[in-house]
Amino acid sequence: MKIGLQQIIISIVALLVAIIVVVFIYENPARLGEQPLIIRALVLSLAIIAALVAVYPLNPMFADRPGTYVGIVCIPALIPGFVFYMLLLPGKAGEGFEAEQLASSLISDRSSNGIIEVGFRYPIYTPTISVKNRELFTRHVNVFLRMIDSNGGDTLFRAVRLNVPGNSLSVESTVQGMLSENRRYLFNPLEIPPDRSLEGQVVFVISNLEDGTTFTDALVSAYQAQFEIRDPENGQLLLEFPLQHI
Numbered sequence: 469m470k471i472g473l474q475q476i477i478i479s480i481v482a483l484l485v486a487i488i489v490v491v492f493i494y495e496n497p498a499r500l501g502e503q504p505l506i507i508r509a510l511v512l513s514l515a516i517i518a519a520l521v522a523v524y525p526l527n528p529m530f531a532d533r534p535g536t537y538v539g540i541v542c543i544p545a546l547i548p549g550f551v552f553y554m555l556l557l558p559g560k561a562g563e564g565f566e567a568e569q570l571a572s573s574l575i576s577d578r579s580s581n582g583i584i585e586v587g588f589r590y591p592i593y594t595p596t597i598s599v600k601n602r603e604l605f606t607r608h609v610n611v612f613l614r615m616i617d618s619n620g621g622d623t624l625f626r627a628v629r630l631n632v633p634g635n636s637l638s639v640e641s642t643v644q645g646m647l648s649e650n651r652r653y654l655f656n657p658l659e660i661p662p663d664r665s666l667e668g669q670v671v672f673v674i675s676n677l678e679d680g681t682t683f684t685d686a687l688v689s690a691y692q693a694q695f696e697i698r699d700p701e702n703g704q705l706l707l708e709f710p711l712q713h714i
């Protein structure tokens with residue numbers, strides 16, 4: 469098959485479209501996971517069609533027969549994507565979340581290495597956690613830390629937020645500003661794509677310790693300590709899992 473300039477241009481454009489769509493799918497799983505299943509199937513189909521159009525000139529079997537190529541190759545190639553998104557994916561999707569704590573760490577004046585300036589009043593607890601979204605769509609969740617002492621006293625800490633409301637300089641906004649440039653830290657609300665896990669260090673400002681009591685001491689004396697995953701819209705408890713002591 470003789471390849472003309474027009475066909476070369478069409479193939480190059482189609483190849484670029486395929487690459488752009490594939491990169492978009494890879495780089496934006498959370499954004500794509502917010503879309504209906506039919507939209508996700510169509511996005512994948514666009515990448516497949518563009519790739520097949522790009523390689524059309526390399527297939528001598530369909531020389532000068534683009535209609536036949538579309539009917540025999542392109543249209544059947546769309547079927548697996550729709551079968552996956554519309555039939556297989558809903559069938560294998562679960563409900564809710566899985567979560568676990570992977571490590572514990574504490575930022576204080578002595579351990580800060582310049583991250584928290586000397587004289588900062590509160591310890592910063594930064595446990596490493598992993599949260600998996602088992603559902604079909606992207607979910608946003610908030611992480612909390614609940615500590616119950618031997619007297620039944622209940623304290624609930626919310627992890628530092630990505631966007632702290634108000635213009636005044638608060639402890640939360642100060643900590644968020646100092647740690648946000650490091651990508652290993654996570655801030656409420658967490659955005660988790662469907663059937664994916666998000667791993668990182670959430671940040672808690674421990675602000676209610678009695679004088680002379682360290683956070684480690686408070687954990688040791690706590691009757692119960694656990695993390696809670698909650699819906700940011702209504703506060704509904706979605707999952708709780710135990711805290712592993714430092």
